[in-house]
Amino acid sequence: MIPYRPSAAGAVLAIIALALTAAPATAAPAQAVPREVVQAATVEPPPEVLDAMRRDLGLTREQVITRLGNEEQARRLQPKLRAKLKDRYAGSWVNQEGSLVVATTDAAAATAVTAAGAQAKVVARSLATLTSIKGALDTTAGQGALDAAAGKGAGRKVPVWFVDERANTVVVQALDTAAGEAFVAASGVDRAAVRIETITERPVTFQNLRGGDAYYISGGTRCSIGFPVTQGGTQGFVTAGHCGTPGLTTSGSGGQSQGTFQGSSFPGDDYSWVAVNSQWIARPAVNPYGTEMVPVFGSAEAPVGSAVCRSGSTTHWHCGTIQERNTSVTYSQGTIFQVVRTNVCAEPGDSGGPFISGYQAQGVTSGGSGNCSAGGTTFFQPVNEILNAYGLTLSTVSTQCAGHPNHHFNELTAHQGSFGNLIPDAGIYPPNGFASAGAGTHTACMDGSGTARMRLSLQKYTCCGPFGTPIWVEVATTGTGTTLKSLTTSQPAGTYRWVVSVSDSIVVPTTPIGEYYFLGTTSPA
Missing domain, CATH: 3.30.300.50 (GMP Synthetase; Chain A, domain 3)
Structure with missing residues (x-):
């Protein structure tokens, strides 16, 4: 038997929760703008957009409507003026009322800019x-x-x-x-x-610590995060002892500085723990390399014969059963005592990754034999022994929404939109919807640290839009304002889906991007 020696080859990068923040602006007193621009601003924006702009930009309802109309005119006019000015074009922007300002290096061109409905500014350098x-x-x-x-x-x-x-x-x-x-x-x-x-601060990305993600030791070999933990106010994770010794440093995806090994025992045991810096956040989750995360509720020991699954940065997500506890195994470096034997496969680089049974943490990957092509045997070091050895607290999900047959645990993400904005993504469960054969009551419960800014909705499928595009109609929603969301609604037979969203139209400082939420649902069969 040999331990899993990590290798940098085939590394899987950890996922980054990026939040891009933008400082809220304060509205200036209204100024005169071209008449045709103001008259175009008559369309009522969606309530979520209106509310967010009033809250975050300090605008009145009328100022929001005027600004959005002006910005729409600016988007149409800007490319025309840029094409007209050619090498005399020096950039453009909108002011606080949304009116277009166009810079040019040619004073003679300013008249044409103004005549087109924009404000002109003469400058020295072209764009x-x-x-x-x-x-x-x-x-x-x-x-x-x-x-x-x-x-x-x-x-x-x-x-x-x-x-x-x-x-x-x-x-x-x-x-x-x-x-x-x-x-x-x-x-x-x-x-x-x-x-x-x-400037006094450095922009950084905040990264989530999740079981199963890759990490690198002193810039070289690769192992997998076991379970995120805390020790007092310090965050970190447990992993295999053979991955590193005290004082060695770790990095995450892209070589971002991560942490330092605080304690390690190998052989005899095969466990260690790493304290991380402030750019990393311990999350009570295991990465199954799918569309959702697996929540960690605790570390109750599963009996022999129980199903158990493992996550790792080489072979990702594999399952099997617990075969024996209190096993001793000898590697080339020495003997490990009181590990657990399983028939779950693993390969180099999976070392240190989490074993979980249901939602209960079991241990971290030690070593074994075989591979995930032909099958094999893998041993894990029980997690409770590691927690006790170093006085660590396992990061766990605390939720009031666990009493439902369907569980979803995920983080709020965002995607790149126009003008460099990040647009929050909706969480959709399940992605293709679920069928309810008869009329009945749908209930759901959602909570998490960022859910005060989120909405929970139930949508019903109706067919169809252009080219067969499916149409989903919202039939019930919770609104925003409270951390705990509860939704109960009676609906006829049909196809439905649950949707988690936020009120912000773009990412602003208070948007809970990267925050995890737990959703429990019950629906008629």
């Missing part, structure tokens, strides 16, 4: 010039020239740069002025065209 400067900075960063000019690691001090069309310049945001100056100098661009700003 093509600014874009070229920004491109030179991109090239410098990609080639590592900044580190060469300002010393190793200097590139990390310049996290952001962009074209500021309103100011007709390129902005470099750096942690200190010297690093910003070195970056600009290394690129060889016109220093007068660049504004250097100092």
